[in-house]
Amino acid sequence: MISSPTTQRPPRVRNPFIHLALIASILIVLLPYYLMIVTSLKPLPEVFTYPFKWLPSRPAWENYIEAWTHAPFGRYFLNSAIISVAETSGVLLTSALAGYAFARMRFAGREALFVLFLGTLMVPGQVQLVPNYITITRLGWLNTYYALIVPWLASVFGIFFMRQFFATIPQELQDAATIDGASHLTFLRRVVVPLSRPAFITVALLTFLGSWNALTWPLIVTNTPEMRPIMVGLLSFSNEWGTQPRLLMAAATFSVLPVLLLFFVLQRYFIQGIARAGMKF
Amino acid sequence: MVVEARAGASAHPRSRSRTTRRLLENLEAYAFLLPAVIILAVFHLFPIGYAFVVSLLRWNLIDPVRPFVGLANYRQLLTDEKFVLALVNTSYYAVVSVALAVPLALGFAVLLNRKLTGMSWYRTAFFIPYVTPLAAGAMAWHWLYNPDQFGLLNYLIGKLGIPPQQWLLSPEQAMPALIAVAIWSSLGRDIVILLAGLQNISTEYYEAAQIDGASPWQLFRHITLPLLSPTTYFILVISMIGALQVFALPLFMTGGGPLNRTLTIVYSIYQQGFQYFRMGYAAAQAYVLFLIIFLITMLQRQVAARRVHYDI
Numbered sequence: 261m262i263s264s265p266t267t268q269r270p271p272r273v274r275n276p277f278i279h280l281a282l283i284a285s286i287l288i289v290l291l292p293y294y295l296m297i298v299t300s301l302k303p304l305p306e307v308f309t310y311p312f313k314w315l316p317s318r319p320a321w322e323n324y325i326e327a328w329t330h331a332p333f334g335r336y337f338l339n340s341a342i343i344s345v346a347e348t349s350g351v352l353l354t355s356a357l358a359g360y361a362f363a364r365m366r367f368a369g370r371e372a373l374f375v376l377f378l379g380t381l382m383v384p385g386q387v388q389l390v391p392n393y394i395t396i397t398r399l400g401w402l403n404t405y406y407a408l409i410v411p412w413l414a415s416v417f418g419i420f421f422m423r424q425f426f427a428t429i430p431q432e433l434q435d436a437a438t439i440d441g442a443s444h445l446t447f448l449r450r451v452v453v454p455l456s457r458p459a460f461i462t463v464a465l466l467t468f469l470g471s472w473n474a475l476t477w478p479l480i481v482t483n484t485p486e487m488r489p490i491m492v493g494l495l496s497f498s499n500e501w502g503t504q505p506r507l508l509m510a511a512a513t514f515s516v517l518p519v520l521l522l523f524f525v526l527q528r529y530f531i532q533g534i535a536r537a538g539m540k541f
Numbered sequence: 542m543v544v545e546a547r548a549g550a551s552a553h554p555r556s557r558s559r560t561t562r563r564l565l566e567n568l569e570a571y572a573f574l575l576p577a578v579i580i581l582a583v584f585h586l587f588p589i590g591y592a593f594v595v596s597l598l599r600w601n602l603i604d605p606v607r608p609f610v611g612l613a614n615y616r617q618l619l620t621d622e623k624f625v626l627a628l629v630n631t632s633y634y635a636v637v638s639v640a641l642a643v644p645l646a647l648g649f650a651v652l653l654n655r656k657l658t659g660m661s662w663y664r665t666a667f668f669i670p671y672v673t674p675l676a677a678g679a680m681a682w683h684w685l686y687n688p689d690q691f692g693l694l695n696y697l698i699g700k701l702g703i704p705p706q707q708w709l710l711s712p713e714q715a716m717p718a719l720i721a722v723a724i725w726s727s728l729g730r731d732i733v734i735l736l737a738g739l740q741n742i743s744t745e746y747y748e749a750a751q752i753d754g755a756s757p758w759q760l761f762r763h764i765t766l767p768l769l770s771p772t773t774y775f776i777l778v779i780s781m782i783g784a785l786q787v788f789a790l791p792l793f794m795t796g797g798g799p800l801n802r803t804l805t806i807v808y809s810i811y812q813q814g815f816q817y818f819r820m821g822y823a824a825a826q827a828y829v830l831f832l833i834i835f836l837i838t839m840l841q842r843q844v845a846a847r848r849v850h851y852d853i
Contacts, residue, residue, distance in 0.1 A: 291685070293669070296681040296684075312691060358577035358578075365569070365573065366566060373578075376586070380589070384786050386807050387589055387828065388588035390810075394820070411584035416585070472674065476788060479811075495792070515674065515676075515677050519673065519674060523672045530668070531664065535734055
C-alpha cells in the first residue's frame, strides 16, 4: 500500500526553510505537553508566577502522589483496562467472524445485510444515546461493566475492514483447504487469521484507542467513582481540583502515559493503520 | 456448533442434495454473523428507529406517563433560542475548523512528502496529539489559555507587546480557542492519511510534466491536487462529521460558556437528556443532528461527483 520512498516520491529538495518551518510548527504542537509536564513538577509557589518559570527549581514529585491520592485513580485505570481489553477482544472476534462471512461465504441476504450495516455508519452515535440509555436502564445494567462493554462488542468499521482484507486472500488457498476437508472455521483460524495480522493489529489498536478515550457513553452510564473509567474520572477530578493546576497536570500526565507508551511501542502500526483505514473507504 | 452438525450430516457427502448443502452453508454463515448481528441489532440498528419514536413522546425519565406529542418536540426546537444558538455555534465550529484544518494538513503533507532528513520524526510529532486522549489535551490547553498574565499563552503574546486576553472566558474568543485545540488534535491523522494518498501518486506524472517545463505550483495545482482529491474528499467528509459531533472540548474547557457561546448540539443533547432527563426532547435534537449530517454528506457527494477524480 505505502510504496517505497525511492520510487514514488518527488525529487529531493534541499531547503533549510522547510526544516525551520517544520521545527517551529512542531514546537507549537508540543507546547501543551511541555506545559503539562513542567506544571506537574512545579512546587506550589512557582505555579502562579510572573514571568512564567520555564523550569521548576526542583522536580516536585509530591504533586503526583497528592493527585493520585485525591481520587481513586488506581480504580479508574483498572476500569479502563478491563473495558478496553474486553471491548477490543470482542470486536476482533465478532469482526473476524462476520468479516469472513461477508468476504468468503455465500448466503441469502448477504448484500442487503452488508448495506444495512454500512448504513449505520451514516448515523451519528448521539442518535443511539437516548434509546441505549433506556435499554440499559431496563436491563438493570446502569453503572455496571455490562453497560460499559456489551454495546461496543461489535463494530461496523471492524467488520468492513476485515472483509476488505479477507477478500484479498487468494481463492486457491480456500479451494485447497476445502479439498483437504477443512471447515470454514478451520480455514479462518489456520490460514486467514495468520495472513491478516496487519488487519487485526489495525482494528485492535483503533478499537483500544477509541475505547480508552471514550467519554460520552461512560459519562452517562456510570454514577459512582467505582465504575468510572479514567476519562470520566479525569473530568470529575478537573471539576473538583480546577484551582490546582499542578495537580490537574499531574493527573493529565499519568492518564496520557499508557496510551502514549503504547503508541511509541507500536508507532509503525498506528500510523500505517490510520493511513490504511483512510485508503480502504 | 453448526460446524459439527455439518460434519455429521456429511457422512455421505455425494448423496446430499444441492439444496441441503446450500441450506447448511447458509446456516453456517448466519452462525458466523450471529454475535455481531445481535450486538449491532440491539445497540446500533434498533435504537435508530426507537430514537425517532422517543422523539415523538414527552418522556421524563422519572415520570411513568409518557404522552405522545407528535412533532411538538421538533416544533419546540425551532423556537428554543438555546438550541438555535447551539446550531449556530456548531456550524461555526465545523465550517471554520474544517476550512482551516484540511489546507493546513495538506500543506504539511506536501512538505513531508519528500526525502527529508528526519521526516518520520516530524510525522510522529504531529501524530502524538491524535493519540492523546482529548480530555487530557483539553486540560493542558485550558491551563495554557489561563486568562491571567501568568497564563503561558498570555505571557508569550506579552513578549510581542499584546496585552493579556480572556481566551476561554471571552464570548468572542472562546470558540476560536476551541477550534485551535481541535485542529491541534486532528492534524496528525489528516497528515498521515494525506501522505498515504500522496505516495500513491506515481512519479511518472511529475517527471513528464517537468520535461514540459511545469513550475512547482503547476505540478501541485494540475497533478497533486486532482490525483489526491479522493483522499482529500475522504478527509473532508470524516472531519465534517466529526466536527458536527463536537462535545469533549466544550465539556472540559468551557462548560458550554461563556454566555452559551460554546454550547454545541451534542452538548445540548447531553444537557437535555442526561442532566434534565427530557428524553423525548434530547432524542429530537439527536435526530436533527442526524438530518444535518445526512444532508451535508449528500451535498459533499454531489460536489465530489463533479470534482473528485478517481481515475488514477
